[in-house]
Amino acid sequence: MAASLQQGSAANPCLLPFPDRYHAAHKFVKLQPQGAKELSQETQLALFSLSKQITEGPCNVPKPWSWNAVESTKWMAWNQLGNMSAVEAMRLYVRTLDEEQSDWYALLLAEEAKPHNQGAGASLIPAHAYAQTDVWTALPMGEQRKPCPRYEHSGGLVGTKVFIVGGNYAGRYLNDLWSFDTLSMTWQQLVPVPATRLSKANPPSATPFPADSNANGAATEPQVQTAPVLPVQPTVVPLAGHSVNVWGDKLVILGGHIKSKDANSPLPVRIYHTSCNAWEVVQASGTSPSPRGGHSSSLVGNKLYIFGGEDASRRALGDLHILDLPSMMWERTVGVAAGKPSKPQDIHLVKVEGTPPSPRSAHIATVVHDRYIVIFGGGSVTTCFSDVHILDTRSEGGRLRWIAAKVQGPKVSPRAGHTGALVGSTWYILGGGNNVNGCTDLLAIDLRGLSASPPALASPPTLQLWQLGAFPPRHALSSEGVTMVGIRNISKPPPASGPDPEMGMLLAFGGYNGKYQNAINVLRVPQDLPSTPSSVAPGAKATSSTPSKAPGAPAATDAKGAAQASNGMASPAVIKGSSPAAKDVSSPPAGKAGAAAAAPIASKPEAAKGPAGAAAPAAMGSLGGGVPAAPETPSKANQETxxxxQEQEKQVQEREKQAQEKEKQAQEKEKQALRKQLATVMAQLETAQKGMEDARAALGRESAKVLRLEGEAAESHKKLALAAEEHKELVALRRQVSEASNKPQGVRAYLGF
Known part of the structure; x- marks a missing residue:
């Protein structure tokens, strides 16, 4: 790495483009290699404030207390930069370092060329520079220490760092905590200190420079150290299937499967403070949910909404719970019928209208407009799902409302254990499985149909779904239990308005597809979804063509392209030469979901050849992609319209009916499976009871035999006692006989002889 930069730039940082020149300067300040001058306090303060402006933008945090002179000085230096753009701040950062030490770049290259830095994994190129739009790229990690392979872990993005918590490796739950810096592309294992609960008597304290500053005290990243008050738990517990939500600079970790005596305790709430590397377990008040894993937790405002999961017995759950984070209090929910008043006993409960999703686990959820929680997929013991449900957290009357969304696009296989990341208004979904095969496609759902306006949704929204390609079956991303996050290139300033072109990188880590994974793969997603190549598997390049546009983009130039654009699918030219598994994306979906999608494509393109050449495309757009014949009279056109x-409404009703039938069949199938399991358990119980009765009968027979033997033994003892008495008498008689035989007889006895 250093050698290539040395040849390309001749040790001249002016030849290195931005933002790479800034990243190199920032790394020099952080490393302070041999030969680096000691930076003055003024320079350190200037570089610190510019780094804050680049990574976080203008200062929008409250001013620290005046008694904390160091923090107040840092805040004032940052606040004085005003609305300076990130690019201007980068240039000023590099210029300030050039004025302080002009040979900093040569010293950095020399440090990079040292043997102990070769293959260490640190790079002057950030992760976003490797991302491509048509292929997933595995980041080169070199020889650096990195996490072991895993799945069922979870993580979140804080600043420029992706944090990974726990996971499952070969059936062993992990208790480690890692961070990956997307700018320096380095892994770091974190060992949290005992957490503290701050109070007014123990306000945050800060050191003059952050704990990760260099040897000269140059501030590299802001870090507040809190004074220890009450240690709660010093280390991460081994867990898998948990959820992680980013709340400010904290990670809120909920639930998860654990292998300990606490597996049946109430749902634990754990918090990791990224600013001070501290870990704590919070005792939330209220009625805590049952322990679970594989659930989803969504942050709306300052409240976490927890849905589903599975308990310690691996039974799927379908309940909804709310945790208010500022007060750390659980709120209970109760289902009510729409339009009906609540019961008096439910006055303190959160009311939920609508039909909730079926009990499930290993699903995913995302938040749109800080209001809607969108849930996709998941599974139970026998069934996997591909449905989409929406929870409106700001429905009328202060109630929550479940809505079953309609999905337009190709039919996708049900799945569980997948992952998702929201980039702009597009929800990207990766991996998963369906109890039979792994899912090898990348999905994208357009969530622009959810309005941010206060009124509730009048009818179930229709969401557009794209199938963006497929991977080989054994590819690292064809896995379950992957963690994926969306990352923005913070080295470039955000736009004043409109879509953000730099908010477009997906980063995926870990997973299991028969082999445990620990690679990091990145993909730059395009702004127009249909222009995305159908195959985004590594090494599969797309051919050049004129792509269709996303909904809201200019209409296609011909009827066939317009019909494909209305269905949200790439044109056949885009997916030409892609893997066989991705070819179905361009064709109309089969089955119940494909009837409506095939209808506009089956229309005759010759109908577009009207006299004016514009009436047909207009009618096509108003009818959702169909191309009717050129109108002869207004009344006839209205009748055709x-x-x-009416035909489309019938098709929609038929699809809804088929979906309901399918859901009923799935429920019936699950009921049959449960009945079968219950019958098996009952048969086993009957067999066990019969065996117990046989054992009792055998025990009774053995008891009778023992009693009989005890009676016989008592009789034997009596006989032995009589025999002993008779033996004594016999001995006495023998003694008498012996004595009688030894006495003199006749005259001898008379004379005394």
Whole structure:
């Protein structure tokens, strides 16, 4: 790495483009290699404030207390920069370092060329520079220490660092905590200190320079150190299937499967403070949910909404719970019928209208407009799902409302254990499985149909879904239990308005597809979804063509392209030469979901050849992609339009009916499976009871035999006692006989002889 930069730039940083020149300067300040001058306090303060302006933008945090002179000085230096752009701050950062030490770049290259830095993994090129739009790229990690392979872990993005917590490796739950810096591309294992609960009597304290500053005290990243008050738990517990939500600079870790005596305790709430590397377990008040893993937790405002999961017995759950983070209090929910008043006993409960999703685990959820929680997929014991449900957290009357969304696009396989990341208004979904095969495609759902306006949704929204390609079956991303986050290139300033072109990188880590993974893969997503190549598997390049546009983009130039654009699918030219598994994306979906999608494509393109050449495309756009015949009279055109609208309504009703039938069949199938399991358990119980009765009968027979033997033994003892008495008498008689035989007889006895 250093050698290539040395040849390309001749040790001249002016030849290195931005933002790489800034990253190199920032790394020099952080490393302070041999030969580096000691930076003055003024220079350190200037570089610190510019780094804050680059990474976080203008100062929008409250001013620290005046008694804390160091923090107040840092705040004032940052605040004085005003609305300076990130690019201007980068240039000023490099110029300030050039004025302080002009040979800093040569010293950095020399430090990079040292043997102990070769293959260490640190890079002057940030992760976003490797991301491409048509292929997933595995980041080169070199020889640096990195996490072991895993799945069922979870993580979140704080600043420029991706934090990974726990996971499952070969059936062993992990208790480690890692961070990956997307700018320096380095892994770091974190060992949290005992956490503290701050109070007014123990306000945050700060050191003059952050704990990760260099030897000369140059401030590299802001870090507040809190004074220890009450240690709660010093280390991360081994867990998997948990959820992680980013709340400010904290990670809120909820639940998860654990292998300990606490597996049946109430749902634990754990918090990791990224600013001070501290870990704590919070005792939330209220009625805590049952322990679970594989659930989803969504942050709306300052409240976490927890849905589903599975308990310690691996039973799927379908309940909804709310945790208010500022007060750390659980709020209970109760289902109510729409439009009906609540019961008096439910006055302190959060009311939820609508039909909730079926009990499930290993699903994903995302938040749109800080209001809607969108849930996709998941599974239970026997069934996997591909449905989409929406929870409106700001429905009328202060109630929550469940809505079953409609999905337009190709039919996708049900899945569980997948992952998702929201980039702009597009939700990207990766990996997962369906109890039979792994899912090898990348999905994208357009969530622009959810309005941010206060009124509630009048009807179930229709969301557009794209199938963006497929991976080989054994590819690292064809896995379950992957963690994926969306990352913005913070080295470039955000736009004043409109879509952000730099908010477009996906970063995926870990997973299991028969082999445990620990690679990091990145992908730059395009702004127009249909222009995304159908195959984004590594090494599969797309051919050049004129792509279709996303909904809201200019209409296609021909009827066939317009029909494909209305269905949210790439044109056949885009996916030409892609892997076989990705070819189905361009064709109309089969089955119940494909009837409506195939209808506009089946229309005759010759109908577009009207006299003015514009009436047909306009009618096509108003009818959702169909191309009717050129109108002869206004009344006939209206009749044709009404007829097509009625046909589409019938198709929608038929799809809804088929979806309901499918859901009923799935529920019946699950009921049958449960009945079968219950019958098996009952048969086993009956067999066990019969065995117990046989054992009792055998025990009774053995007891009778023992009693009989005990009676016989008592009789034997009596006989032995009589025999002993008779033996004594016999001995006495023998003694008498012996004595009688030894006495003199006749005259001898008379004379005394």
């Amino acid at each position: 009404e007829k097509q609208v």
